[in-house]
Amino acid sequence: MVSKEQLIQxxxxxxxxxxxxxxxxxxxxxxxxxxxxxxQTEYYPDVVVCLECTEDVSRLMxxxxxxxxxxxxxxxxxxxxxxxxxxxxxxxLDLSGWxxxxxxxxxxxxxxVRPGIVHADLNDALSPYGLFFPPDPGSSKMATVxxxxxxxxxxxxxxxxGATFQYVLGLEVVxxxxxxxxxxxxxxxxxxxxxxxxxxxxxxxxxxTLGVITEIRLKVLPKPQSRGIMLALFEKLEDSALTVLDxxxxxxxxxxxxxxxxxxxxxxxxxxxxxxxxxxEAAIFFEINGSKAAVMEEGAQVKAIAEKRxxxxxxxxxxxRMAKLWQGRAVIGAASARFMEGKTRIFAGEDVxxxxxxxxxxxxxxxxxxxxxxxxVVIYGHIGDGNMHTAPIMDPLNPDxxxxxxxxxxxxxxxxxxxxxxxxxxxxxxxxxxxYMQEEHGIALDxxxxxxxxxxxxLIMNPGKIWTLGRG
Amino acid sequence: MVSKEQLIQxxxxxxxxxxxxxxxxxxxxxxxxxxxxxxQTEYYPDVVVCLECTEDVSRLMxxxxxxxxxxxxxxxxxxxxxxxxxxxxxxxLDLSGWxxxxxxxxxxxxxxVRPGIVHADLNDALSPYGLFFPPDPGSSKMATVxxxxxxxxxxxxxxxxGATFQYVLGLEVVxxxxxxxxxxxxxxxxxxxxxxxxxxxxxxxxxxTLGVITEIRLKVLPKPQSRGIMLALFEKLEDSALTVLDxxxxxxxxxxxxxxxxxxxxxxxxxxxxxxxxxxEAAIFFEINGSKAAVMEEGAQVKAIAEKRxxxxxxxxxxxRMAKLWQGRAVIGAASARFMEGKTRIFAGEDVxxxxxxxxxxxxxxxxxxxxxxxxVVIYGHIGDGNMHTAPIMDPLNPDxxxxxxxxxxxxxxxxxxxxxxxxxxxxxxxxxxxYMQEEHGIALDxxxxxxxxxxxxLIMNPGKIWTLGRG
Numbered sequence: 001m002v003s004k005e006q007l008i009q010x011x012x013x014x015x016x017x018x019x020x021x022x023x024x025x026x027x028x029x030x031x032x033x034x035x036x037x038x039x040q041t042e043y044y045p046d047v048v049v050c051l052e053c054t055e056d057v058s059r060l061m062x063x064x065x066x067x068x069x070x071x072x073x074x075x076x077x078x079x080x081x082x083x084x085x086x087x088x089x090x091x092x093l094d095l096s097g098w099x100x101x102x103x104x105x106x107x108x109x110x111x112x113v114r115p116g117i118v119h120a121d122l123n124d125a126l127s128p129y130g131l132f133f134p135p136d137p138g139s140s141k142m143a144t145v146x147x148x149x150x151x152x153x154x155x156x157x158x159x160x161x162g163a164t165f166q167y168v169l170g171l172e173v174v175x176x177x178x179x180x181x182x183x184x185x186x187x188x189x190x191x192x193x194x195x196x197x198x199x200x201x202x203x204x205x206x207x208x209t210l211g212v213i214t215e216i217r218l219k220v221l222p223k224p225q226s227r228g229i230m231l232a233l234f235e236k237l238e239d240s241a242l243t244v245l246d247x248x249x250x251x252x253x254x255x256x257x258x259x260x261x262x263x264x265x266x267x268x269x270x271x272x273x274x275x276x277x278x279x280x281e282a283a284i285f286f287e288i289n290g291s292k293a294a295v296m297e298e299g300a301q302v303k304a305i306a307e308k309r310x311x312x313x314x315x316x317x318x319x320x321r322m323a324k325l326w327q328g329r330a331v332i333g334a335a336s337a338r339f340m341e342g343k344t345r346i347f348a349g350e351d352v353x354x355x356x357x358x359x360x361x362x363x364x365x366x367x368x369x370x371x372x373x374x375x376x377v378v379i380y381g382h383i384g385d386g387n388m389h390t391a392p393i394m395d396p397l398n399p400d401x402x403x404x405x406x407x408x409x410x411x412x413x414x415x416x417x418x419x420x421x422x423x424x425x426x427x428x429x430x431x432x433x434x435x436y437m438q439e440e441h442g443i444a445l446d447x448x449x450x451x452x453x454x455x456x457x458x459l460i461m462n463p464g465k466i467w468t469l470g471r472g
Numbered sequence: 473m474v475s476k477e478q479l480i481q482x483x484x485x486x487x488x489x490x491x492x493x494x495x496x497x498x499x500x501x502x503x504x505x506x507x508x509x510x511x512q513t514e515y516y517p518d519v520v521v522c523l524e525c526t527e528d529v530s531r532l533m534x535x536x537x538x539x540x541x542x543x544x545x546x547x548x549x550x551x552x553x554x555x556x557x558x559x560x561x562x563x564x565l566d567l568s569g570w571x572x573x574x575x576x577x578x579x580x581x582x583x584x585v586r587p588g589i590v591h592a593d594l595n596d597a598l599s600p601y602g603l604f605f606p607p608d609p610g611s612s613k614m615a616t617v618x619x620x621x622x623x624x625x626x627x628x629x630x631x632x633x634g635a636t637f638q639y640v641l642g643l644e645v646v647x648x649x650x651x652x653x654x655x656x657x658x659x660x661x662x663x664x665x666x667x668x669x670x671x672x673x674x675x676x677x678x679x680x681t682l683g684v685i686t687e688i689r690l691k692v693l694p695k696p697q698s699r700g701i702m703l704a705l706f707e708k709l710e711d712s713a714l715t716v717l718d719x720x721x722x723x724x725x726x727x728x729x730x731x732x733x734x735x736x737x738x739x740x741x742x743x744x745x746x747x748x749x750x751x752x753e754a755a756i757f758f759e760i761n762g763s764k765a766a767v768m769e770e771g772a773q774v775k776a777i778a779e780k781r782x783x784x785x786x787x788x789x790x791x792x793r794m795a796k797l798w799q800g801r802a803v804i805g806a807a808s809a810r811f812m813e814g815k816t817r818i819f820a821g822e823d824v825x826x827x828x829x830x831x832x833x834x835x836x837x838x839x840x841x842x843x844x845x846x847x848x849v850v851i852y853g854h855i856g857d858g859n860m861h862t863a864p865i866m867d868p869l870n871p872d873x874x875x876x877x878x879x880x881x882x883x884x885x886x887x888x889x890x891x892x893x894x895x896x897x898x899x900x901x902x903x904x905x906x907x908y909m910q911e912e913h914g915i916a917l918d919x920x921x922x923x924x925x926x927x928x929x930x931l932i933m934n935p936g937k938i939w940t941l942g943r944g
Contacts, residue, residue, distance in 0.1 A: 107829035109720060130721050152666045163664065165673065166638050181916050185894050188912075189827035191857040192635065193894035194624045194677045195912055196901055196938050197920040201637065201673035205666045222723040248581060249602050251694040252763070291724070291773065294766030301763065355661035357579035385663040422657050422665035429668055440667055442658050443651055447927060448669035454926035455919060466668050 002067050004046045007091075010067075011049055014059060021048035021094075030074065030092045031085065036348040036405070037432045038082040039396065045072065045086035052098040052114075054172060054180060054214045061212065062178030064091060064460055071176075072462045073208040075116060075144030079151065080347035081430025083207045087464040093212060095146055101125055102215065108189050110169060112217050115146025131220040134161035137426075138333055146213050151428040152205030157287075159384030160255040161221075163426070165204035169193075172215035173203060176456040184217065191219060202451070207428050208462040210455045224289035227255070228299045228317040231325045232284045232306040233277070237261065238360040239309035240282035244383055245356065246305045247286075252298055256287035257384030258329045261363055264336075264380040268328045271335030277328050280311060284383065285329045329380070336378045336391045345378065345391045348432065349409030352416035353425030354386045362419055366390050369411045373404040377412075387425030429466045437466065474539050476518045479563075482539075483521055486531060493520035493566075502546065502564045503557065508820040508877070509904045510554040511868065517544065517558040524570040524586075526644060526652060526686045533684065534650030536563060536932055543648075544934045545680040547588060547616030551623065552819035553902025555679050559936040565684060567618055573597055574687065580661050582641060584689050587618025603692040606633035609898075610805055618685050623900040624677030629759075631856030632727040633693075635898070637676035641665075644687035645675060648928040656689065663691060674923070679900050680934040682927045696761035699727070700771045700789040703797045704756045704778040705749070709733065710832040711781035712754035716855055717828065718777045719758075724770055728759035729856030730801045733835055736808070736852040740800045743807030749800050752783060756855065757801045801852070808850045808863045817850065817863045820904065821881035824888035825897030826858045834891055838862050841883045845876040849884075859897030901938045909938065 002010065011020045021027065030048050032038040046069075051057050064071045070090030077084055077096075086092050099116035106129045113122060120140040123132050137143045137155040147153070149171070154163035169191065170184025183199040203210060234240040244257055260268060260283045268275050277283055284306070288298050299315050306313045316322050336345035354362040363379055370377035370392070381389035392408050394401045413423045413436050423429075423436045437445050449467055453459070463469055474482065483492045493499060502520050504510040523529050536543045542562030549556055549568075558564050571588035578601045585594060592612040595604050609615045609627040619625070621643070626635035641663065642656025655671040675682060706712040716729055732740060732755045741747055749755055756778070760770050771787050778785045788794050808817035826834040835851055842849035842864070853861035864880050866873045885895045885908050895901075895908045909917050921939055925931070935941055 105829075106721075107717060108827045130723060152670070154664060158664060162634075162638060163666075165670070166634060175915075175919070179915055181919060182914065183916050185912050186914050186916075187889070187892050188894055189830075189892040190825040190894040190897065191828065192626060192630060192825050192854075192859050192897040194635070194898055194900050195894050195896050195905065196677075196909060196917065197681075197923055198624070198637070198673060198677050199916055199919060201670060201676075202923075204673075205668075205670050209669075222720045222725060225723045245579060248694045249578075251602060251697040253694060290762065291766055291769045293769035294763055297763045297765035353662040353664050355577075355580045356663065357577075358661075382664075387664050417659070420659050420661040422660055422662040422667050424667050425662065425664040426666055428666050433667065437668060440657050440660075442654060443647075444653050444655055444658075444671055445668065447647070447653060447671060450926040451669055451674075451923055454922040 001069055007069060008047050010063065011047060014063065015049060015056065019050045021050065033077045033079045033082060033084050034347055035080045035082045035430065035432055036346040038085045043085045043087045045092040046089050048092045048094055050094040050097055054174065057174045057212050057214050058178045058180055060093065061174050061176060065177045065458060068458050068460060070460050070463050073212050075147035076118070076142045078139045078142040079147060079430060080350060080427045081432040083151065083428055083430035083465055087431055088469060096144060104129060105189065106131060109191065109220055110189065110217060111220055112215060113145055114215060115144060115213050117145050119143050119145060119148060126220055130223050132223045133167060133218055133220050135164045135167065145216055149204055149213055149216055150207050154426045156256050156258065156382065158382060159257050160253050165201050167219045168200050168204055168216060169219050170217040171200055171203055171213055173211040174214055175211045176458065176461050205428065207430065207465050209452055209465055210461060226292040226295045227287060227289040228295045228315060229322040229325045230286040230299065230302060230306065230313060230315045232310040232313045233280045234282040234284065234310050235280050237281045237363055240284050241356065241360045241383065243284065243306050243309050247302055250301060250305060252301060254286045254302065254384065255289040256285065258285040259283065259380060259383040260328060260332060261379040263376060263378040264332055267335040267339045267378050268331055271331050271338060272327065275328055283328060285326065332380045336393065339378065339393050343393050343395045345393050346396060346405065348392060348405060349412035350389055350391060351425050351427040352388055352390065352412055352421055352423060354388065354416060354419055354421040356386045358419050359383055359386055362388070362415065365415055366412060369408055369415070373408045375401065375404050375408045377408065386421065431464050434466065434468055473541055479541060480519050482535065483519060486535065487521060487528065491522045493522065505549045505551045505554060505556050506819055507552045507554045507902060507904055508818040510557045515557045515559045517564040518561050520564045520566055522566040522569055526646065529646045529684050529686050530650045530652055532565065533646050533648060537649045537930060540930050540932060542932050542935050545684050547619035548590065548614045550611045550614040551619060551902060552822060552899045553904040555623065555900055555902035555937055559903055560941060568616060576601060577661065578603060581663065581692055582661065582689055583692055584687060585617055586687060587616060587685050589617050591615050591617060591620060598692055602695050604695045605639060605690055605692050607636045607639065617688055621676055621685055621688055622679050626898045628728050628730065628854065630854060631729050632725050637673050639691045640672050640676055640688060641691050642689040643672055643675055643685050646684040646686055648683055648930065648933050677900065679902065679937050681924055681937055682933060698764040698767045699759060699761040700767045700787060701794040701797045702758040702771065702774060702778065702785060702787045703800070704782040704785045705752045706754040706756065706782050707752050709753045709835055712756050713828065713832045713855065715756065715778050715781050719774055722773060722777060724773060726758045726774065726856065727761040728757065730757040731755065731852060731855040732800060732804060733851040735848060735850040736804055739807040739811045739850050740803055743803055743810060744799065747800055755800060757798065804852045808865065811850065811865050815865050815867045817865050818868060818877065820864060820877060821884035822861055822863060823897050823899040824860055824862065824884055824893055824895060826860065826888060826891055826893040828858045830891050831855055831858055834860065834887065837887055838884060841880055841887070845880045847873065847876050847880045849880065858893065903936050906938065906940055
């Protein structure tokens with residue numbers, strides 16, 4: 001590897017000066033993402049390069065390959081596992097400025113974008129065409145689509161629409177050695193293809209460890225005609241999960257099924273007192289979309305099912321009332337951050353996934369973990385697919401609380417594995433979940449590594465993520 | 473590699489005699505699948521082994537690995553690209569007898585099966601639970617779920633429900649060296665996971681080139697409450713495709729959108745004269761499912777849209793009339809095989825995929841290709857995702873027709889690539905599409921190959937598929 005000075009000098013010779021960030025202050029902004037782990041140590045990259053064209057990315061990668069310099073691609077930095085943090089130094093490749101839409105091809109139900117486009121901006125651009133890109137991360141207004149592909153993001157509507165990988169039709173990828181590859185067919189605009197090993201899907205969720213994604217071809221769907229929102233309140237946590245299963249068994253698939261536990265309800269109420277949600281063990285929010293008649297009928301059916309176990313159920317299809325009902329879910333991210341004076345909500349062990357049938361048991365166990373370490377854990381999330389957000393509330397400046405919070409996160413990850421779940425339903429591995437990979441995957445982790453080595457034999461792409469730094 | 477005699481002797485020492493098939497007659501049944509290419513040459517395996525437990529598959533693979541014997545896994549042999557034919561000899565591993573359901577876990581919306589289970593049998597077993605596995609290949613009563621995963625099959629309902637890969641949550645895979653790997657988490661029953669490189673999806677569509685799939689964990693969905701069928705007839709092909717796009721633009725996603733061109737209509741009518749479908753340029757079949765009110769409303773909307781361009785539209789929700797309307801589509805496979813005296817329908821160039829917007833143009837071009845080589849080509853298929861079945865009708869005993877048919881298939885594949893489509897929308901590469909892979913994928917084909925070598929360094933798994941035999 002070249003010296004840091006040489007590296008910066010070389011890059012300044014290759015790219016315009018404003019694309020190469022080298023001051024400590026500039027680099028400081030890249031030492032962390034939204035994860036708790038990345039805030040514990042300052043992981044400075046040696047240099048940051050901001051690029052917005054494939055040829056430049058290819059030149060950068062050729063240089064990095066020849067000189068064996070680590071490269072960590074980065075979008076908005078809204079990730080919660082340290083995935084875009086350069087824990088081994090080298091270059092951070094900032095793609096967040098490369099946010100153009102190359103083509104909205106409504107006649108073929110697809111769109112081609114550059115990696116830096118923000119999720120909400122893409123959907124705003126699609127809206128006039130009556131189209132939308134269904135995966136909906138809570139961080140829609142921050143998260144880039146490139147980041148969503150790298151993490152295989154999903155979010156609020158996965159229960160009906162699934163995760164990002166289902167919509168990715170093809171990618172342009174700059175390989176670690178700088179070669180430019182197209183997946184899904186060199187010239188393809190097809191909506192389906194089973195031609196060869198599915199590299200498109202291989203890159204979904206690969207977290208920048210196999211190359212740099214520089215263009216994304218996405219399948220988009222017609223926007224549903226109508227929607228409705230229901231809020232059901234349950235005295236017992238178990239009843240909320242049973243209701244979700246009953247809805248599925250009736251042949252219904254709502255477009256969203258979200259839960260707040262009692263801590264979540266208290267959080268929301270404290271943040272926005274006029275919400276005044278009754279403080280029971282669980283609030284479930286259903287979103288139902290489709291044609292107008294479908295929404296009316298399915299809403300009535302879900303309501304009847306929920307009423308069997310819920311203390312109260314409200315169903316709304318007018319815009320104001322829907323917005324009001326949904327607020328409880330909408331504010332929870334912000335609310336959890338400001339729940340207790342002098343404390344904040346951090347992201348650690350925050351997106352574990354459980355088999356649906358074990359969600360109530362899991363939620364009780366998570367509270368017990370919080371109680372054991374005296375760290376309150378607010379719970380909310382995508383109960384429709386068992387993907388829970390467990391939000392520890394703590395003081396990051398108090399070393400004792402930091403230590404206990406790490407223990408809470410550790411215990412939550414272990415719980416997910418013991419209960420037949422996953423350590424990460426949607427945020428990815430980054431370096432936060434590296435310690436659990438062997439237990440979660442066994443020899444599959446070795447096979448993943450063999451693929452990594454096959455594509456990136458010099459191990460320059462985003463080192464220390466998914467696998468330990470020293471692996472191999 | 474060991475001699476054929478030694479190979480058989482060794483395998484007979486390892487497994488019960490009835491599991492090892494060695495006679496010429498027994499092996500003959502494995503020389504072909506449903507593809508035209510596999511019927512041109514008799515590809516005899518040296519031996520066939522029929523296994524039904526993971527440990528046996530692992531022992532077989534360890535033996536094959538040590539002795540560098542090619543292994544070609546096979547399900548029902550209903551594939552249409554030669555994928556399960558041992559073109560390089562060695563062992564065919566017949567998994568079709570291993571058809572058990574390990575567990576229907578309705579509380580977690582998933583099912584665990586062995587690879588040999590037939591698609592229709594799985595759905596029959598799921599039905600009492602109110603669940604179904606949505607991908608629906610035309611060959612539902614033959615195709616095994618293991619084969620569907622290996623090919624990433626889709627079929628009639630992909631327009632709404634997508635392809636097999638969207639439902640595969642985890643796999644047990646016997647690696648080429650005999651090690652047993654679990655993908656998707658060692659003990660997972662989670663419905664979502666983004667933990668590490670997505671090996672589950674890597675194996676979907678890998679056509680037995682990366683290992684033997686011995687267990688499959690599938691996400692299943694609640695069965696829709698209701699359905700309806702519509703038949704719309706169009707004087708002009710172009711109007712049928714425009715109607716499909718208008719339906720999408722109205723925010724509607726039917727569960728199936730199928731086309732018959734005029735050749736297809738003639739075929740169906742000849743096979744079943746009481747069908748008596750008016751012989752226009754295109755018939756489109758829409759299936760709409762969901763809650764009862766949704767089906768009624770969406771049916772009415774699709775009907776209104778279709779009526780703008782169609783000569784006639786009929787919409788039915790009663791079971792008898794639906795069955796009657798759907799018959800035209802249902803019989804087309806059989807009908808095309810018996811369209812002309814002394815000729816049959818063969819599978820070659822038969823599942824190309826086009827960008828939806830170019831389907832009308834593509835269909836006209838395909839007819840022209842048929843006319844040029846004087847081989848009638850009947851067209852039907854999944855117009856909702858641009859995936860067309862182009863069925864050459866020919867006499868396989870006439871060498872001149874065989875030669876012309878190969879040219880037709882070649883021209884259809886090239887057309888798909890020229891028009892921004894894919895050579896295969898759902899049947900896979902096998903060895904039928906190997907000649908087009910370089911043109912379709914460019915350097916991505918090399919990356920696929922590097923993954924192949926990383927997982928199967930001795931190149932024993934299903935050699936000659938996806939890539940040429942001599943590659944590397």
